Amino acid sequence: MARNAFYAQSGGVTAVINASAAGVIETARKHKKHIGKVYAGRNGILGALTEDLIDTSRESAANIRALMSTPGGAFGSARYKLKGVEKGGHEYERLIEVFRAHDIGYFFYNGGNDSADTCLKVSRISETLGYPIVAVHVPKTVDNDLPITDTCPGFGSVAKYVATSMMEAVLDVESMARTSTKVFILEVMGRHAGWITAATGLASRRAGEGPHILLFPEVPWNEEAFLARVDETVKKYGYCAIGASEGLQDASGRFLSESGSKDAFGHAQLGGVAPMLANLVQSKLRLKQHWAVADYLQRAARHIASKADLDQSYAVGKAAVELAVKGMNSVMPTIVRTSSRPYRWKIGVAKLSDVANVEKKMPRDFITPDGFHITQKCRNYLQPLIAGEAFPPFEGGLPKYVRLKNVPVRKKTGEYRP
Amino acid sequence: MARNAFYAQSGGVTAVINASAAGVIETARKHKKHIGKVYAGRNGILGALTEDLIDTSRESAANIRALMSTPGGAFGSARYKLKGVEKGGHEYERLIEVFRAHDIGYFFYNGGNDSADTCLKVSRISETLGYPIVAVHVPKTVDNDLPITDTCPGFGSVAKYVATSMMEAVLDVESMARTSTKVFILEVMGRHAGWITAATGLASRRAGEGPHILLFPEVPWNEEAFLARVDETVKKYGYCAIGASEGLQDASGRFLSESGSKDAFGHAQLGGVAPMLANLVQSKLRLKQHWAVADYLQRAARHIASKADLDQSYAVGKAAVELAVKGMNSVMPTIVRTSSRPYRWKIGVAKLSDVANVEKKMPRDFITPDGFHITQKCRNYLQPLIAGEAFPPFEGGLPKYVRLKNVPVRKKTGEYRP
Numbered sequence: 001m002a003r004n005a006f007y008a009q010s011g012g013v014t015a016v017i018n019a020s021a022a023g024v025i026e027t028a029r030k031h032k033k034h035i036g037k038v039y040a041g042r043n044g045i046l047g048a049l050t051e052d053l054i055d056t057s058r059e060s061a062a063n064i065r066a067l068m069s070t071p072g073g074a075f076g077s078a079r080y081k082l083k084g085v086e087k088g089g090h091e092y093e094r095l096i097e098v099f100r101a102h103d104i105g106y107f108f109y110n111g112g113n114d115s116a117d118t119c120l121k122v123s124r125i126s127e128t129l130g131y132p133i134v135a136v137h138v139p140k141t142v143d144n145d146l147p148i149t150d151t152c153p154g155f156g157s158v159a160k161y162v163a164t165s166m167m168e169a170v171l172d173v174e175s176m177a178r179t180s181t182k183v184f185i186l187e188v189m190g191r192h193a194g195w196i197t198a199a200t201g202l203a204s205r206r207a208g209e210g211p212h213i214l215l216f217p218e219v220p221w222n223e224e225a226f227l228a229r230v231d232e233t234v235k236k237y238g239y240c241a242i243g244a245s246e247g248l249q250d251a252s253g254r255f256l257s258e259s260g261s262k263d264a265f266g267h268a269q270l271g272g273v274a275p276m277l278a279n280l281v282q283s284k285l286r287l288k289q290h291w292a293v294a295d296y297l298q299r300a301a302r303h304i305a306s307k308a309d310l311d312q313s314y315a316v317g318k319a320a321v322e323l324a325v326k327g328m329n330s331v332m333p334t335i336v337r338t339s340s341r342p343y344r345w346k347i348g349v350a351k352l353s354d355v356a357n358v359e360k361k362m363p364r365d366f367i368t369p370d371g372f373h374i375t376q377k378c379r380n381y382l383q384p385l386i387a388g389e390a391f392p393p394f395e396g397g398l399p400k401y402v403r404l405k406n407v408p409v410r411k412k413t414g415e416y417r418p
Numbered sequence: 419m420a421r422n423a424f425y426a427q428s429g430g431v432t433a434v435i436n437a438s439a440a441g442v443i444e445t446a447r448k449h450k451k452h453i454g455k456v457y458a459g460r461n462g463i464l465g466a467l468t469e470d471l472i473d474t475s476r477e478s479a480a481n482i483r484a485l486m487s488t489p490g491g492a493f494g495s496a497r498y499k500l501k502g503v504e505k506g507g508h509e510y511e512r513l514i515e516v517f518r519a520h521d522i523g524y525f526f527y528n529g530g531n532d533s534a535d536t537c538l539k540v541s542r543i544s545e546t547l548g549y550p551i552v553a554v555h556v557p558k559t560v561d562n563d564l565p566i567t568d569t570c571p572g573f574g575s576v577a578k579y580v581a582t583s584m585m586e587a588v589l590d591v592e593s594m595a596r597t598s599t600k601v602f603i604l605e606v607m608g609r610h611a612g613w614i615t616a617a618t619g620l621a622s623r624r625a626g627e628g629p630h631i632l633l634f635p636e637v638p639w640n641e642e643a644f645l646a647r648v649d650e651t652v653k654k655y656g657y658c659a660i661g662a663s664e665g666l667q668d669a670s671g672r673f674l675s676e677s678g679s680k681d682a683f684g685h686a687q688l689g690g691v692a693p694m695l696a697n698l699v700q701s702k703l704r705l706k707q708h709w710a711v712a713d714y715l716q717r718a719a720r721h722i723a724s725k726a727d728l729d730q731s732y733a734v735g736k737a738a739v740e741l742a743v744k745g746m747n748s749v750m751p752t753i754v755r756t757s758s759r760p761y762r763w764k765i766g767v768a769k770l771s772d773v774a775n776v777e778k779k780m781p782r783d784f785i786t787p788d789g790f791h792i793t794q795k796c797r798n799y800l801q802p803l804i805a806g807e808a809f810p811p812f813e814g815g816l817p818k819y820v821r822l823k824n825v826p827v828r829k830k831t832g833e834y835r836p
Binding site for chain 2 (some may be wrong): 164296303304383397
């Protein structure tokens with residue numbers, strides 16, 4: 001007998017997370033023997049807690065297809081960590097109440113590290129709380145820091161965006177450097193892992209071409225070495241372009257730029273490494289500088305998404321449903337690289353218990369010995385991930401992004417305040 | 419008898435300034451009766467002063483064509499204001515020395531406001547210093563602040579980039595706002611004119627859709643009104659997206675964010691309005707915020723250039739040569755809008771004396787009465803300028819941008835230090 005499915009987007013959204021949603025929904029529609037309706041949580045898991053469910057069966061096939069070219073989270077996402085019984089909360093019990101009311105037997109959770117842990121806990125509900133459910137995690141994170149999978153859906157598109165942006169900015173700075181800006185700094189995302197910073201390095205393909213310096217969170221900050229390298233680079237090439245991670249930290253692990261506020265998971269909210277570095281360059285080296293902070297622009301840039309990333313984002317959504325209808329609980333589809341040149345990949349499966357709360361940092365041999373750039377090995381890894389273009393349709397000069405109707409499902413349980 | 423031409427890029431480069439270079443060079447190649455070789459100045463006008471000329475005839479037709487899809491300044495640009503005799507300098511005399519040595523009879527100067535003034539002065543050399551030359555200004559500035567012309571080549575592409583980026587960031591913030599960032603600020607360029615800020619407003623096409631607030635340099639900064647509007651917007655729509663000009667200033671004309679350093683023209687170097695606003699929002703309203711500073715990314719983003727802008731950039735380069743071979747001195751080709759719907763334009767001609775040092779700000783009726791958004795009249799103006807896509811070719815996941823050989827012309831005069 002078919003049971004309904006619950007799908008939720010969790011954590012920071014990406015340019016292609018909706019492609020995973022399309023993968024889940026389109027594939028579920030092909031498995032009517034197992035899956036009835038797909039209900040999406042409005043604002044992620046909060047939608048389940050507050051019984052604010054969206055009936056995706058009310059969306060046309062064309063609109064679901066249009067999710068392929070629409071960034072952000074079409075159903076709303078959330079940074080929200082479920083409170084377990086041990087913390088005095090009863091949120092898992094509440095989930096079961098809602099799932100039972102709507103006959104939900106499948107749980108698809110589309111997120112990163114923290115979400116994998118939530119999904120793992122939900123997958124154990126049948127054991128721990130006696131409610132039968134199959135939970136599959138759909139990987140997504142621009143940070144590229146999930147283990148086991150070769151890459152994380154969402155990362156390839158950010159990588160393509162930051163590499164393209166850096167390449168363009170470098171052409172700008174290079175052509176102006178004689179009389180104007182000598183040092184340019186682009187700050188990119190990456191709290192603990194330097195994958196996005198590494199991707200800016202793809203813009204440098206021959207000697208002297210920027211970016212000349214990459215600052216990874218994996219390499220402890222060293223002001224003296226940094227300033228010496230900037231000075232040397234400007235003297236040698238006339239300018240210096242820098243890709244810097246927001247998560248830059250000193251040897252003691254203290255972030256260079258803590259704004260003081262923390263997110264729902266208790267992580268420090270970062271931002272502002274670029275202006276800090278720019279000030280340093282200006283005051284210590286007396287070099288004219290400019291800086292950019294890409295912030296959300298980088299993870300929302302569907303207009304320059306990677307085709308490889310888009311395909312993989314759809315594929316993990318599709319695979320999640322296929323695994324679930326086979327009854328595989330507590331797993332996550334992964335990307336398995338079978339060849340780099342030519343690039344070939346297939347879908348694999350990881351146990352969620354091996355994924356949750358494990359953070360994949362850059363291998364040391366992806367970073368040059370001096371700590372300031374990426375190695376050829378890293379390029380070989382990154383290159384295929386940004387391959388191919390998948391421009392969205394345009395209308396009136398702007399990308400044509402879909403907005404779903406997001407029709408709510410009639411509530412069956414009482415009010416609940418998370 | 420054919421004489422040679424000098425072409426230089428001046429001031430901040432754009433995503434499409436090289437398309438103007440292509441227009442000049444390709445058109446000159448078709449007028450061999452009048453124009454011999456086109457020599458480009460390496461690093462703009464400095465290339466003329468130091469006799470560092472580039473022989474563009476050494477570049478293949480394919481490479482010149484590839485300039486159409488390459489951002490930055492292919493020959494190098496410069497922020498450099500020529501010193502006239504009145505300032506004790508002899509730079510105009512030096513120009514004549516170099517022009518004479520290389521039989522240069524045409525001067526094409528590709529720049530904005532300050533450059534128009536330089537070009538005007540060069541155009542008067544025949545009168546003032548007795549050297550026969552025809553000088554034509556090729557308009558270019560992302561600031562869109564040149565008078566007479568309907569728009570400035572370079573602006574449409576920045577407009578398309580910032581509108582697209584804002585639209586994408588809005589989808590991101592909107593989907594996360596319930597549990598995360600409530601206020602997002604995108605800082606864009608525009609020292610004194612709010613044209614680029616206005617363009618971010620194109621992303622908002624229905625009630626409640628961000629950006630909700632635009633901060634123009636034309637509207638004096640009012641902290642209280644700003645905070646009240648942010649608060650109101652978050653309460654009403656759950657989030658607030660803001661497009662802010664780097665040139666935001668108070669009623670006395672003081673920039674909110676002066677970094678203290680000045681450029682070669684004596685203008686204050688700006689940057690950092692977004693983090694300042696974000697801090698204000700955080701401390702006064704206690705709302706979680708994020709901010710982005712697009713900086714050079716916006717004016718180098720050839721990957722999302724406007725087709726209309728690209729076409730116009732080429733057209734002004736072409737027209738400049740056609741005007742010059744007709745002997746029209748001291749002029750600038752302009753864009754004349756003949757219809758908005760459907761969009762139609764043609765090339766016109768302005769006298770340089772009417773252009774130089776005149777700054778076109780946003781008309782007051784392009785800004786809503788409350789000062790926080792653009793009017794329908796402004797949308798009607800902006801809309802056609804971002805129309806059409808002109809993606810560059812891609813290779814290995816990144817745009818394929820050309821690097822010219824830039825072969826130097828043999829020097830004929832003695833050394834000169836500007």
